[in-house]
Every structure is written in structure tokens, then in C-alpha cells.
Amino acid sequence: MNVTCSSKAQIEPTEIHPAFAELNDQINDDLEEFEITIRYFSADNFVGRPIPGYNANKAFLTTKTKRALLNAHKEFIRLGYKVKIFDAYRPQMAVDYFSFWAADLNDTVNKSQYYPNVNKSELFVKGYIAEKSGHSRGSAVDITLIDIKTGEEVDMGSPWDFFDPISSIHSSQITDQQLANRKLLANVMSKHGFKPLDEEWWHFSLISEPFPNTYFNFPIN
Numbered sequence: 004m005n006v007t008c009s010s011k012a013q014i015e016p017t018e019i020h021p022a023f024a025e026l027n028d029q030i031n032d033d034l035e036e037f038e039i040t041i042r043y044f045s046a047d048n049f050v051g052r053p054i055p056g057y058n059a060n061k062a063f064l065t066t067k068t069k070r071a072l073l074n075a076h077k078e079f080i081r082l083g084y085k086v087k088i089f090d091a092y093r094p095q096m097a098v099d100y101f102s103f104w105a106a107d108l109n110d111t112v113n114k115s116q117y118y119p120n121v122n123k124s125e126l127f128v129k130g131y132i133a134e135k136s137g138h139s140r141g142s143a144v145d146i147t148l149i150d151i152k153t154g155e156e157v158d159m160g161s162p163w164d165f166f167d168p169i170s171s172i173h174s175s176q177i178t179d180q181q182l183a184n185r186k187l188l189a190n191v192m193s194k195h196g197f198k199p200l201d202e203e204w205w206h207f208s209l210i211s212e213p214f215p216n217t218y219f220n221f222p223i224n
Contacts, residue, residue, distance in 0.1 A: 018221055019063070019221045020141070020219060020221065022065050022066055022067075022141075022213060022214075023063050023064065023065055023066065023092065023141055023219075024063065024064065024065075024066045024069045025061055025062065025063050026039065026061075026062040026063070026064065026069060026072070026088065026091065027039060027062075035076075035080050035085045035151065036085075037062070037076060037085065037086050037087070037088050038085060038086070038087040038088070038149055039060060039061070039062050039087075039088045040060070040087060040088070040089060041057060041059075041060050041061065041062060041088070041089065041090060041091075041223075042089050042090065042163065042164070043057045043090060043093070043097060044057040044058075044059065044060045044223075048113070048117070048164065049113055049116075049117035049118060049164055049166065050100075050101070050104050050110075050112075050113065051110075051112035051113040052112075054097045054100055054101075055094075055096050055097055055100045056093070056094030056095075056096040056097040056100075056220075056222045056223060057094075057097060057222075057223050058222055058223055058224045059223055059224055061223055061224075062088050062090075062091035062092070062144075063091055063092040063141070063223060064091050064092055064141055064142065064144065065141040065142050065209075065212070065213050065214065067142070067209065067211070067212075067213050068141065068142040068143075068144070068209045068212065071195050071196045071197065071209055072086070072144060072195075072197075074195045075191055075192055075194070075195040075197070078191050078194070078195070079148060079191060080151070082187075082191075083150065083151055083152065084148040084149060084150060084151060084157065085148070085149050085151055086146050086147075086148065086149075087146060087147050087148065087149050087156065088144060088145070088146050089145040089146065089147070089163045089164070089205065090138060090144070090145040091138070091141075091143075091144050091145075092138060092139070092141045092219065092223070093136055093138035093139050094139065094219065094220050094221060094222055094223065095139045095218050095219065095220040096220055096222070098133075098134065098135065098136045098138075098139060098218075099134075101132050102132070102134060105123065105126055105127060105132060108123050108124055110123075111123055116162075117162075117164055117165060117166060118131070118165075118166035118167070119167075120166075120167050121166055121167070126166065129166075130202070131166040135218060136218075137208050139218040139219055139220070140212060140214050140215065140216075140217060140218060140219070141212075141213075141214060141219060142208055142209040142212035142213065142214070143206065143207065143208040143209070144197075144206075144207055145163060145164070145203075145205045145206050146188070146192075146205055146207065147159060147163065147188070147205055148184070148187075148188055157184050157188075158180070158181055158184060159181060159184055159185055159188075159204055159205070160174065160176075160177030160178065160181030160182070160184075160185070160204075161174075161177070161204070163205050164203075164205075170202065170203055170204060170205075171201055171202050171203075171204070172185050172186070172189055172199060172201050172204045173185075173201065185204045188204065189204070189207075192207045196209055196210055196211060197209055197210065198210050
């Protein structure tokens with residue numbers, strides 16, 4: 004769910020930046036749309052409630068990242084899949100809220116679902132959450148695949164945002180088929196300019212991101 008920080012971090016104004024675009028906006032009618040289920044807009048996330056800054060079930064990315072993801076999506080469709088998006092651009096206010104939430108060690112409503120094997124007090128130490136997130140730069144996405152024929156999510160061996168070593172792409176705790184599914188996702192995304200995060204099979208960042216040192220804060224409306 005997160006990942007990098009920089010001493011050069013900046014927080015932009017709260018208006019949507021002109022270099023960003025909404026996914027599913029102006030997609031060709033002949034192309035399967037992304038399935039967008041922004042989990043931080045709902046209570047189905049590690050905090051257990053909607054997160055500040057997520058005011059709509061919408062996904063925004065820098066225009067450059069959107070183009071690259073669309074190209075990957077087209078290839079997945081040729082292979083019989085479509086992309087499901089759990090998170091894209093994340094306002095800095097949401098990241099700040101994660102820090103606020105982490106300070107209350109008694110608030111563990113979704114621990115059994117998202118971090119059953121780690122103490123909440125260790126989430127920062129183990130790197131599961133941080134004060135800055137690559138998502139706030141607008142060039143990172145959390146995704147999985149849906150089998151177009153069945154409409155079901157592909158079995159990746161662990162859920163999205165599951166804070167545990169089993170979520171590592173090359174975990175030894177998953178089956179050969181689950182590993183193959185993760186590798187398929189990572190290989191196609193890598194082919195289209197994204198860098199996988201080994202610790203989180205669902206997380207990808209555009210290598211040539213346009214704002215590597217800027218953390219945006221406009222809300223998702």
C-alpha cells in the first residue's frame with residue numbers, strides 16, 4: 004500500500020492537478036472498462052472505515068501513468084483478463100490519517116482480516132504503513148486481475164493489503180498456480196513500464212513517473 008519517501012516532498016494545493024486524469028474516462032466502447040473498487044472509499048480496509056480524502060469511488064492517476072496502465076490493460080484483455088483497481092492516487096491527507104489511526108493501539112476493528120499476524124504497534128516498524136506513500140505522487144496503483152469468462156478475481160494467494168510475508172510476490176507459502184498468477188500480473192505490468200513491489204503483489208509504480216518528489220493532496224471527488 005505504500006512505499007517511498009523523499010526529503011524533497013512537497014504538498015500541492017487541493018485542486019485537482021491538470022496532469023491527472025480519471026480512469027474509465029473516455030475509454031473506447033470496444034474495450035472492457037477497468038473494474039474500480041476503491042477500498043479506502045469504503046469500510047473494507049485495514050482501518051475499518053472510509054478514509055478522509057476518498058469522497059467517491061473513483062481512480063485518478065497522472066495522465067502518463069493512465070496511458071501506461073491502459074496499454075497493460077489491453078494486453079490483459081487479450082489474455083482473457085481485465086484489471087481491477089483497489090487504489091490509485093491517494094491524497095496526502097489519507098496517508099496522514101493512517102498515522103493518526105496507527106497511534107490508537109486499541110482501534111483494531113479489522114485486525115483479523117488485514118493484519119492478524121502482526122501487532123498494530125509494529126506496522127510502522129515493519130514498513131506496512133509510512134508517513135509518505137508513492138500513491139500520493141499519482142503514479143502508483145494497487146490492482147488484481149478478473150477472469151473475463153467467470154467474472155471472478157484471479158486467485159493470488161492472499162488478499163489485497165494483507166500485511167504479512169505471504170503477500171510477497173515470490174512467497175513460498177502459496178501454490179504454484181497462485182505464484183504463476185502473481186508472475187503474470189507482474190510480468191505484463193513490467194513490460195509496460197511499471198515496477199512491482201516485491202513485498203506486495205498488487206502494488207505497481209510507473210518507473211518514469213512525472214512527479215517523483217511531489218506528494219499531492221487534492222481530494223477524490
